[in-house]
Amino acid sequence: MKGLLQGRLGTAAGFAAAAVLLLVVAPAVLSAFNLGLLGKFLCFAIVAVGIGLAWGRGGMLTLGQGVFFGLGAYIMAMHMKLADASLFGGSGVPDFMSLYGSGQVPGWWEPFRSPAVTLLAVVLVPGLVALILGLAVFKRRVKGAYFAILSQALAAAFAVFLIGQQATTGGSNGLSGFRSFFGFDLQDPDNKVMLYMIAAAVLLLSVALARQLMHSRLGELLVAVRDQEERVRFLGYDPASIKTAIYVVAAVLAGIAGALFVPLVGIISPADVGVIPSIAFIIGVAIGGRATLLGPVLGAVGAAAAQSALSSTFPSFWVYFQGLLFVLVIGFMPGGLASLASMVGKRRRNRTARPLPSVPTPAAASASAPLTEGEASMPEEARR
């Protein structure tokens, strides 16, 4: 009991330290520009938390999180465009629609005039899409590479669809030029700090949620499904429901991240939701350590920050470096950089991080040793 108490207090203290760092220290020391940049990285980190759950814990290699990110982002962007149009133009028609379209707001935009509908839709639309998709895919036992390809195709199709709808989605230009956010002036520096704070708070909440899920019965079942789906089925559980539930959580997190991205960054375009950004999400998570709680977060923020820092000095270099890092991590360190720490502190981890010592299933064993999960699940899939 003593060890556990220490562990629990330790996590709580770690969480509190992270909260202080993000909500107090960062706004105090960073310039307005860098704080905005960090806010953007935190949005990617929120997506990464979801991918960590779906891929790291659930084995669902989702190469299409850009779709859910984009849904949340475009819903928020549509609301902000409409709000700006009524606030500044008076006509209620966003500028680009009069330039490239009919000058009429299409019917499917109208619901997003309402702030309440927008906030609900940011959560519900990605969630519902993921639910329908998850049920359709997982109930049919589509998994592994097939699921990965399917999700990636979806991201590609989504981007192509957006580009084709010049008059209603802004096409390849996307939606940009926002001036207000729920009535708050986006040019006011205080409001920018507030937006960052919201992103940081949402990230903290999603990490907390991910931790609770990982330690819940659902989380244990998820790892079990990842490693031995058939065995879980024979035990009387429905793996499809378990996977769908987590897939929905990941989608909702991506949607919320997208909705925060728009006011923080000031633009959303098809280039932010297609295949390349979807893979960039995955790379960050893989580098950080997909099966751990904090690995995806740190990986996403680290990869985005490194790209931002290196790309101005060495424009093409970053792409190669990122590719190389990805190959090295996948080839030699499937647990990501987080497994470096666990290698060092392996003995200590083994003592504290086995939540269910009385149930010695392979699932529980591999949950505490994420290093081996790639190898554990691969042959399984290869057999089918």
Add this chain to the structure above:
Amino acid sequence: MRVSVDKRAFLPLAAAAMAAVLTGCGSQITDPASAGSTGSTRTSCVDTSGSNIKVGFINSLSGTMAISESTVFDSLTLAAEEINASGGVLGKQLQVVSEDGASEPTKFAERAGKLIQQDCTAAVFGGWTSSSRKAMLPVFEANDALLFYPVQYEGLESSKNIFYTGATTNQQIIPALDYLAEQGTKSLFLVGSDYVFPRTANKIIQAYAAAKGIKILGEEYTPLGSTEFSTIVNKVRDSKADAVFNTLNGDSNVAFFRQYKSVGLTADTMPVVSVSIAEEEVPGVGLDNVEGQLTAWDYYQTLDTPANKKFVAAFKAKFGAERVTSDPMEAAYTSLYLWKAMVEKAGAFDVDKVQAAADGVTFEAPEGLVTVDGKNNHITKTPRIGKINSQGLIDTVWSSPAAVQPDPFLATYDWAKDLAK
């Protein structure tokens, strides 16, 4: 013993975090009229005290647009070196801060913000795609900074924070249509990449054709980067149109012209007028695929003006004899000199003073004398139709008799009055 896992530890903390967040709210918009202009009250961080002045270059040095945009970066670099060698601007040497837009609109917006807020540059030069410009526009307006955009574009835009030194539609597309009509063209086939420039250009072409009795026999789009054109070139051939108006961008041109040639279509039987193929793109598309085809620009390397001879010679001396110069490169080179002229007329680097001084500023550019129109921040340009010759350079076959005033919203064209309401 079953160890219970704590599930509630984070909730109080999370609630506390959320509460902390909501204490930091800033101003709400109560008066929309004043909220839009808050940018001008922002104090600029541009440092004019030393012997240097910072300017920003923002071009895609990686990604799909790098091949085109790096040439603009090169000619901007040349202009900055020339200006520095001749004493700088208001006695200050230009210190260039360069950022990579990485061919992504969001990156352009982010990096533009850095150049303005972090690097405190006096003006920023660059951008290529419409989406990169649309992404940067709100950043420059919100920070009340200056962007010089050097590429021909689809018009329908005007911002006091952007100077457009490339052609707008009435300096490129409409003259090209005038030329075709003059040549007796009665029917056209439109081929374009699926994004804002081709779609807007084709909207204008449709309106022009309707007014002038030219038949549009087809309008086809392919996704950017598409290389499958066999269906389209067959449709083009079967349409028996007098000419093709090509707004394809990038790699698609390679595939399009190769397949165009392979179905037996040539510049003599059915000429293609392209608005995105310049000297720089010809080797990429393949000279034997495009020789003899037409282009519409305001500048060609072969122009016989003293300023152009000097520009071409200086460019080749710096970057190599095998390099060529193109319209966007020339417009970028011109943009830096125009900014210099505006600053010198204003006697200051302040954005509002430069904006006030801009109208009527001229520069003897390689393409000829250009004048800034302060009403819309575009410049006068001389449209020219060119023919790709056997060296891969472009010869002028038709030139507008005088420089054309910029008209981004086509307000002076009767047939275009429904286009930009």
